[in-house]
Amino acid sequence: MTTEHELEESPKRRERRDARANRQHILAVAKRLFADQGAEATSMYEVAQAAKVGQGTLYRHFADKSELCHALIKEDIQAFQARVDDFINDRERYPSALQRLELFISEKVLLTDSHLSLLVAGGGPQHKRFRGPFNQWMYDRLILLLEEAMEAGELAPLDVNFTADAILAAIMPHLHYYQRHELGYSCERIIAGMRHIFIEGLRAK
Amino acid sequence: MTTEHELEESPKRRERRDARANRQHILAVAKRLFADQGAEATSMYEVAQAAKVGQGTLYRHFADKSELCHALIKEDIQAFQARVDDFINDRERYPSALQRLELFISEKVLLTDSHLSLLVAGGGPQHKRFRGPFNQWMYDRLILLLEEAMEAGELAPLDVNFTADAILAAIMPHLHYYQRHELGYSCERIIAGMRHIFIEGLRAK
DNA sequence: TAATGAAGTGGACAATTGTCCGCTAATGGG
DNA sequence: CCCATTAGCGGACAATTGTCCACTTCATTA
The missing domain is CATH 1.10.357.10 (Tetracycline Repressor, domain 2)
Structure with a gap:
């Protein structure tokens, strides 16, 4: 039983500074989009576009929409x-x-x-x-x-x-x-x- | 309040004979596919392919997977x-x-x-x-x-x-x-x- | 500071659901 | 029986989610 949960509180090894900033940026953009058009009506693709990051980047930070929502x-x-x-x-x-x-x-x-x-x-x-x-x-x-x-x-x-x-x-x-x-x-x-x-x-x- | 539910029991106007057959055929194919690989693992696209009908045909008969499953x-x-x-x-x-x-x-x-x-x-x-x-x-x-x-x-x-x-x-x-x-x-x-x-x-x- | 390697990035791709719409053909009235 | 009407058909398309992987960049260390 390893404690391998990815709690961003305990940076197991490290997280690059730019990645952290990027993550915050995505969250901010998502927050605005969700507020504007509703979370249901906003696709992950849209979030990536609006945040000007690739899909891969978005999904690296948040494995799925539920994680993104949860983080917000x-x-x-x-x-x-x-x-x-x-x-x-x-x-x-x-x-x-x-x-x-x-x-x-x-x-x-x-x-x-x-x-x-x-x-x-x-x-x-x-x-x-x-x-x-x-x-x-x-x-x-x-x-x-x-x-x-x-x-x-x-x-x-x-x-x-x-x-x-x-x-x-x-x-x-x-x-x-x-x-x-x-x-x-x-x-x-x-x-x-x-x-x-x-x-x-x-x-x- | 119209009674517009599509109960196949009450053929409002008519349903083509070939359509009925097609529907039965799709059901039979879906039943086998679902039994073989599991319903979760079978996509609507796959059902259409296996039944040799277009997607449109499949969806004309069953608005979504839940209806298909239900019909079965x-x-x-x-x-x-x-x-x-x-x-x-x-x-x-x-x-x-x-x-x-x-x-x-x-x-x-x-x-x-x-x-x-x-x-x-x-x-x-x-x-x-x-x-x-x-x-x-x-x-x-x-x-x-x-x-x-x-x-x-x-x-x-x-x-x-x-x-x-x-x-x-x-x-x-x-x-x-x-x-x-x-x-x-x-x-x-x-x-x-x-x-x-x-x-x-x-x-x- | 330069090299190294792991973390991070982007976007093409695959898979799936569901819609649209022009074509085909069954059906029923004349 | 023939033709017009229209149900039914097929498959291209759009939208979305999520994956993959070659490339880039940071951060550590020598």
Whole structure:
């Protein structure tokens, strides 16, 4: 098990200065294009053209559109993760694991909502959809919360793994988009629905 | 509201005999190709080549890969629908709407499992993913069951629309595939997980 | 500073999906 | 039976994603 994830935080060996600049440049251009015409309506080819780099260069920096989109909201995602890490083990403020689970879901729904266009466009090649790095991170947290709630007796014994995926499926960006834009649901409605099913519903009787 | 759905059952005006034959021929060829190399690994172009028809012809018969895949399992889908219609309002054999909901989910999981490859390959252009004809059909049935259960007091008051989508999301083909093939879950495990969340969980206390 | 080799770059190419449109031929009315 | 209408056909084309690889440039080191 090597830690070979390409976290740009830990420059395994090195990254050329010009490459870093180029990467930032691409991000800036993509951000503008996505804002102007929408992320869905913008092709990778277009981004490369606008940034005046070859396709190869673009794809060297971002393996696919989902990575590009992800990179554009990296800060908000990290902020979300920081917020979650902040309360996820804070049993003083939130004695109930279920309460923390509810908070988690709530935060996730709001995060999704605030970057819907990018998250839908960057749906990713379905094989990364269930266990891309970010989804894996969320999955892991859900498992921890569910197990804690179960051990505390707040939750009747259940299949934590299956349940975690069910939770993530119910709030995945594509469905969220459909509910918000086609069906006109509000975030509150989504959160309330989630709470009813996965918090109240699963609570031990 | 015109009834303009292209149900090949009701030949609105006419369909040329040779076209019908051609369609059947394409289906036969696609069936073999899909069986041989897998539906995912077979492109529409390849199907057209193998069937010795132009791309235009192929797309005239099947607007996209999802329609082609769907057509290949039409019979099983219709059998599923018939089975469901058979018990969905049968309050004699199944007095409890929740029991019928459980049956519905069970049947759906097994149907999905028996045509996983085709259903995953024919994922369809995500805009049809939540309300393609078949999904709409399932959605409608779920709404009916949930409302009946609610009115009967089996279910605490809840957001039936949101819940129906959550149920469908939790058993969508892509996730099912991932759970079965990457995670090694059995159908029984999936069904049990669903029952715990959406039957036992939502049952009125 | 010059050489070296790895990181980075560009754009041609391949693969795929889906559309367009001029041509062909089945069908049905006269 | 013949012709006009129009469904149906074929395949070129456009759009997009992603890969490949020969070439370039930076950065280290001797």
